[in-house]
Structures are given as C-alpha cells and as structure tokens.
Amino acid sequence: MKNSIQLLIDRIIAGSEHLTLGINDEKGLEVGFMRPLTTDHLDQPELIQKLTDWRNQNMGNFLTHFLATPERTRNWMKNVLFKTPGQMLLMIYVNDQVVGHFGFKDLAKDDVLLDNAMRGDRLGHPKLMVFAGMALVEWLFRETGVQRIHAYVMADNVASIMMNKQIGFNGWSRHPLISVVKDNETQWKIGAEGTDSPDARYCFNLVLDRNSQ
Numbered sequence: 001m002k003n004s005i006q007l008l009i010d011r012i013i014a015g016s017e018h019l020t021l022g023i024n025d026e027k028g029l030e031v032g033f034m035r036p037l038t039t040d041h042l043d044q045p046e047l048i049q050k051l052t053d054w055r056n057q058n059m060g061n062f063l064t065h066f067l068a069t070p071e072r073t074r075n076w077m078k079n080v081l082f083k084t085p086g087q088m089l090l091m092i093y094v095n096d097q098v099v100g101h102f103g104f105k106d107l108a109k110d111d112v113l114l115d116n117a118m119r120g121d122r123l124g125h126p127k128l129m130v131f132a133g134m135a136l137v138e139w140l141f142r143e144t145g146v147q148r149i150h151a152y153v154m155a156d157n158v159a160s161i162m163m164n165k166q167i168g169f170n171g172w173s174r175h176p177l178i179s180v181v182k183d184n185e186t187q188w189k190i191g192a193e194g195t196d197s198p199d200a201r202y203c204f205n206l207v208l209d210r211n212s213q
C-alpha cells in the first residue's frame with residue numbers, strides 16, 4: 001500500500017495535481033518559484049537540453065561522472081526520476097525563465113535526502129538557491145513526517161557548503177569517497193565516517209533536524 005505522500009508525488013508527476021512553491025527572500029518577498037518536473041516535460045526538448053548542459057558543466061560536483069546527452073537525460077527522467085518512489089526534482093524559475101533545480105530523493109518514514117541543487121543561470125537574487133532550499137525544506141517538513149533531512153556535499157565544493165549552511169544544515173560528518181569505475185564511468189561511493197579515502201577525496205553528510213527549525 002502506498003502512503004499518502006507517495007500518492008501525492010505520483011499525482012504531481014502525472015500532472016493530475018499541481019504544485020508551485022514560492023521562493024521568498026528574508027523579507028517574505030517572492031523572488032521566484034519552483035515547480036516539479038512532470039511527465040509533460042518529457043516532450044520539452046529545450047528543457048531537457050538545459051538539464052543536460054548543466055549536468056555536463058558541473059560533473060565534478062556529483063557522485064556519478066558520465067557524459068550526459070539529451071537522450072540519456074530523458075531516459076533518466078522517464079525510467080528513474082519518475083519511477084523511483086520518494087523522489088522529485090523541482091525546476092526553479094525567475095520571471096518565468098528556468099534557471100536551475102533542487103530536489104529530494106530516498107524519502108523514507110523518518111528522513112529524506114535533499115539533492116541535485118543546480119544553478120544553471122545566475123539570473124535572479126544572489127541567494128536564490130538558499131531560499132529555494134529553504135522552501136523545499138519547509139515543504140518537506142510540512143507535508144511529510146520526516147524528522148531529519150540529509151545532504152551530501154563534496155568537501156571541496158565551497159559554494160554548496162556555504163549554501164547548505166545558510167539553508168540551516170548543522171550536523172556535519174566527514175566521509176571518505178572511494179572511486180569505482182564501471183563501464184567507463186566513475187562513481188564515488190561513500191565510505192564510513194572517520195576512515196581514509198584511497199583517492200584523497202572526501203564529502204560531508206549534513207543533517208537538518210525538524211526540531212532545530
């Protein structure tokens with residue numbers, strides 16, 4: 001039996017329910033909005049091209065390294081993003097122009113992973129991504145029963161670390177990254193806290209508790 005939040009996610013992805021999250025600055029003024037990717041976007045090649053270009057431009061900051069193509073991005077949307085429970089990617093808009101995205105995955109009873117932050121275009125408020133992250137955190141705590149939200153950040157990704165601090169993440173643990181090459185693609189696996197990375201690369205696991213809000 002699917003729980004009510006998964007039923008809501010399914011309806012949103014299928015386009016039978018609409019979700020728009022306003023992105024507000026610290027004074028409460030709207031500086032943009034977020035809307036989830038839905039099956040309708042499978043027929044929007046321009047958007048798929050943007051997702052593909054942004055992923056390739058920022059490959060080094062993600063745990064899986066591969067050359068994105070529009071076809072691969074579309075397949076990922078159709079077969080992974082829209083089919084894996086507990087996952088959504090929300091596009092970020094400023095003046096109706098799409099400038100980036102932010103999402104979540106691995107939504108479980110107690111926790112969820114905030115994921116896939118991307119500023120593809122610098123248009124809009126300098127703190128747009130921080131405010132977008134806050135809007136998503138607020139929605140997750142309001143709509144789901146999770147007690148905490150996690151995020152993984154490469155230890156050398158200063159912009160993402162600064163952004164996450166401002167979103168409110170406060171628990172930080174350092175984990176080694178271990179590279180695994182499969183079919184010519186590098187995947188970084190996350191090792192146990194406190195152990196060494198054979199590749200001298202590390203990431204932080206960040207935590208944001210409902211009670212610290």
Ligand SMILES: CC(C)(COP(=O)(O)OP(=O)(O)OC[C@H]1O[C@@H](n2cnc3c(N)ncnc32)[C@H](O)[C@@H]1OP(=O)(O)O)[C@@H](O)C(=O)NCCC(=O)NCCS
Nearest residue numbers: 058061117118119129130152153154157158159160162163
């Ligand atoms: C992560 C990301 C979404 C953050 O977006 P953003 O908040 O618009 O990023 P900014 O460039 O404003 O940087 C955020 C902060 O880090 C600071 N910063 C960025 N690079 C820095 C550096 N090398 N040294 C010191 N500070 C740095 C910025 O000055 C800013 O600080 P401020 O808010 O106090 O002004 C964006 O950098 C991005 O799309 N990166 C590529 C994808 C990515 O890494 N995603 C995260 C995967 S975990």
